[in-house]
Amino acid sequence: MKKIIALILTTLAIATLFTGCGKKNQTDLEYVKEKGTLIVGITDFEPMDYKKGSEWIGFDADLAKKFGKSLGVKVEFTEINWDNKVMELDGKQIDCVWNGMTLTDEVKNAMSTSEAYCNNSQVIVIKKGAKISDTAKEGDDFKGYKFAVEKGSAGKDMAEKYGYEYTEVDSQAKALMEVNAGTANCAIIDSLMAAAMVGEGTSYSNLKYTVSLNEELYGVGFRKNSDLTAKLNEFFKTAKEDGTMQAIAEQYKVQAALIK
Amino acid sequence: MSFSQQLPIVFEALNVGFLQTLKLFFVTLLGALPLGLLISFGSMSKFKPLSGLIKTVVWIVRGSPLMIQLLIIYYFPGLVFQNNIWGSGENGRFLAAAVSFIINYACYFSEIYRGGIQGVPKGQQEAGQVLGLKKNQIFFKITLLQMIKQIVPPMSNEIITLVKDTSLARIIALQEVIWAGEAFMKGSNGISGQIWPLFFTAVYYLAFNGILTLLFGKLEKKLSYFK
Numbered sequence: 001m002k003k004i005i006a007l008i009l010t011t012l013a014i015a016t017l018f019t020g021c022g023k024k025n026q027t028d029l030e031y032v033k034e035k036g037t038l039i040v041g042i043t044d045f046e047p048m049d050y051k052k053g054s055e056w057i058g059f060d061a062d063l064a065k066k067f068g069k070s071l072g073v074k075v076e077f078t079e080i081n082w083d084n085k086v087m088e089l090d091g092k093q094i095d096c097v098w099n100g101m102t103l104t105d106e107v108k109n110a111m112s113t114s115e116a117y118c119n120n121s122q123v124i125v126i127k128k129g130a131k132i133s134d135t136a137k138e139g140d141d142f143k144g145y146k147f148a149v150e151k152g153s154a155g156k157d158m159a160e161k162y163g164y165e166y167t168e169v170d171s172q173a174k175a176l177m178e179v180n181a182g183t184a185n186c187a188i189i190d191s192l193m194a195a196a197m198v199g200e201g202t203s204y205s206n207l208k209y210t211v212s213l214n215e216e217l218y219g220v221g222f223r224k225n226s227d228l229t230a231k232l233n234e235f236f237k238t239a240k241e242d243g244t245m246q247a248i249a250e251q252y253k254v255q256a257a258l259i260k
Numbered sequence: 261m262s263f264s265q266q267l268p269i270v271f272e273a274l275n276v277g278f279l280q281t282l283k284l285f286f287v288t289l290l291g292a293l294p295l296g297l298l299i300s301f302g303s304m305s306k307f308k309p310l311s312g313l314i315k316t317v318v319w320i321v322r323g324s325p326l327m328i329q330l331l332i333i334y335y336f337p338g339l340v341f342q343n344n345i346w347g348s349g350e351n352g353r354f355l356a357a358a359v360s361f362i363i364n365y366a367c368y369f370s371e372i373y374r375g376g377i378q379g380v381p382k383g384q385q386e387a388g389q390v391l392g393l394k395k396n397q398i399f400f401k402i403t404l405l406q407m408i409k410q411i412v413p414p415m416s417n418e419i420i421t422l423v424k425d426t427s428l429a430r431i432i433a434l435q436e437v438i439w440a441g442e443a444f445m446k447g448s449n450g451i452s453g454q455i456w457p458l459f460f461t462a463v464y465y466l467a468f469n470g471i472l473t474l475l476f477g478k479l480e481k482k483l484s485y486f487k
Contacts, residue, residue, distance in 0.1 A: 039348045044448045051449065078349050081433045084335070091338030093348065173446035177455060196452070203453030 028226035029071075032095055038068045041080040041094035046196060047252040048100040049077070059118075059252040060098050066244065067235050082171075083152065086110045089223050096228065097221040100192065102154040107221060112229045116217030117236060117245070119257045122158045123194050123209040125179055125187045132185075139213050145185040148178035155188030158213045173197075176204055188213065192257065217259070261451060269449050270457045277440030278464045284357055284426045284436065289419070291362035296369025304374060321367040326360070327428050333360045334432045350435070357429040365422055372414045376407035409483040416476040420469050437461045 032038050040061075042049040048060040056077040068075035080088050080097075088094045089111060102120060103113055124142060126132060136142060139162045149155040151168035155175070159166040167184065169175050175187035176197065189198075194209040196202065222228045239245040240260070249255040302314035321329070334356040338344035346352035380403050388398035430439040441458040444451050 037348070044443055044446060046447050046450075046452070050447075076349060079433055079435065081431060084331075084432070087331075087335045087339065091335040092342075092344040093335070093338060093346070093352070171442075171446055173453065176453065177445065197447065203451075 028095070028223055028228045029231060032071065032073055032228065035073075037074045037076050038064075038071065038096070039076045039078055039094045040064050041085060041088050041097045042077050042099040043079060043082050045100055045193075047192075047254055049098075059248055059254050060100060062248045062251075063239070063245070064096075064098050066239065066248075067232060070235050071231065085221070089221065095222070100190070100218050101221055102190070103217050103219040104154050104157060106152070107219075110224075111221035112224050112226045113222075114220040114229055114232045115236060116219050117259055118218035118254065119259060120216050120218055121191045121212045122155050122188050122214055122216065123191045124211050124213065125176060125189060125194060125198055125207050125209045126185065127179060127182075128206050128208050130185070136211060139211060142186060142211070148175040148184035148187045150175055150189070153188075154190070154214075154216055158188050162213070176207065179207060180204060192254070218257075266451055266454065269451060270444060270454075270460070273440045273443065273449065274437055274457065274461060274464065277435060277437035277461075280354070280434065281423075281426050281436040281464075282468075284354065284361060284429060284434070285423055287358045288361040288365055288422060288426075291358070292365035292369055295362060295366035297373055299366055299370035300373035300377065303370060304377070318367045318370060321364055322371075326364050326425060327431050329364060330357060330360045330429060330432050333363075353429075353432055353434045356432060357434045361422070361426070361429070365418070368418055369415070372411050372418065373407070375414075376411040377403060379410050380406045412476060412480050412483065416472070419476075420472060423469055423472070424465055437464055 026034070042056065042061070044050055045058070047058055049056055049058045050061075051057075061077065064077075065075050078094060080094060085097050085101075089097065097111070100118070100120070101107060103116060107113060124136075124139075132142065132145065139158075142162070142164065145164065147159050147164045147166035148169050149159050149166050150172045151170070153172065155172070156166070156168060164186075167178070169178060172187075172189040172193055175184070175189060178184040179187045189209075191209070191212065198204045198207045198209050220229075220232055222232075236245070245258065246255065249258045299314060299318065303311050303318065305311045305314070334346060334353070337346070344352075346356045384402050384406065385398055388402045393401070426436055427438045429436055430442075433439075438458070438461050441461040444454040444457040446452065
C-alpha cells in the first residue's frame, strides 16, 4: 500500500512540474514587459555580436540594447546553439534572434521577421593559387568541385541552387577548415564573415574569396505572430531617421552594408 | 596575433569552460550516486508494478541517446506546455543539463548496484540472520559494504565516461570546455580560425581522468581488506 501511495505522489509531483503558470492570452510585448527582460539569442559573431571583457558589444548588440531601452526592459544576451534557434524561440528560452541572421525562406517560415537592416551576400572561398581562381567568373564555373557549407545556412541554399556537390558541416568556420585542410575545394560563407576571416592579414591568409553568388538581407527574428516585430520596425525607422543606426554602423565599420 | 599572445587568452577561456565541465560532473555524481541506489531497489522490488515501471524507465533512459534526452528535457516544457521551467540564461541551461545527466547516469549506476548487491553470496545474509541482525543492519553492514568493493571497477569506467559525456551538454548551449575551444574556430576574443584550442581541450580531459584513475586505484587498495 505504501508503495502505491508513493507511486501516485511522484506522478503528481512530476505532473505539477509541467503545468504551472503559462498564461496563454498574453501578447509577446506584454510578456516581455511583465518579466522586465528581453532575452536576445546570439552567437559569438564579430562585428555583429561579440564580447569585450564580460560585456556583449557589436552592431547588433548595441542596437538591441537601444531597442530594449525604448521598450523599458533590460536586455539579456544568451549564447545559443545556432541549430536550435527556432526551438529556443518557441520554447521561450529566448525572445528574439538578433545575430546577423540571413532572411532565408526557412527563417521566414519559422519566425516572425523584422524588416531587413543590412545587406549581405554569399561568397565562394577557395585556396590561393587554385587553378579555378583565374578562370571562374560566375557561380556556374564551379560545377564539379567539392563544396563545404554550414548546415541550414544560406550558403547551403546556394549550393543547392547551383547544383554543387556539397557536404554539410557544423559551422562556417568548419567549412573554411575543410578548404584549408584540402578535404573540400570550396566553401560558401557570408561576405561579412569572409571579409573578417579570409585573406591577407587574417587567420586564413592562404585562402581567398572570389565569386559572389547572391544578394541577401539580414533581419531579426521573433516568435511567430509576435507583436514585438512591429515594435522593432518602428524602432528601426526612428533609429534610421535620427542617425543612431548610422553612428553605430560606423563604429563597427559595417556602414557599407547598411540599408538606408 | 602570435601564438604566445593567443595562449593566455585561450587558456583563460578554456579554464572557464572546464570549470563548467567540472561543475556538471560533480553535481551529476552527487545526484546520480544516491538516486541510482534508489532505482536499483525499485528494479529489485518484489512489488511487480513498481519493478516493471522502473525497468521500463531504465530501458528508455539507457536505450535512447543522451543528446536527445538533453534536447527533450530542456525544450519540451516550453514548447509543449508553454512553460519554460528552466528560466533564462546560463543557469537554466546548467540546471536542465544537470537533471538530464543525473537521470541518465542514475539508471546506469542502478544496474551496476544491482549486479553488486546480487553478487554478494546469500550465505552472507544468512550469517547475519543467525547472528540476530535486523534486516537493515544486514543490508548496511554486510551487503552494502561488500557490494561497494565489487562495484569499484565498473563504476570507475562509468565515471570516466561521465567526464567525457559532459561535452554533450553543448547541444543546449552549455558553455563547457569544448564549446570554449570551438569558439576560437569561428572567432572569439579577437582570435578566429584557430583549430588548436579545440584539440587542446583533450589535455584537460586527460589530466582530470588521470587523477580519477589514481584515486580509484587507491580506493580499490583501501577496500581490499576482505581478501
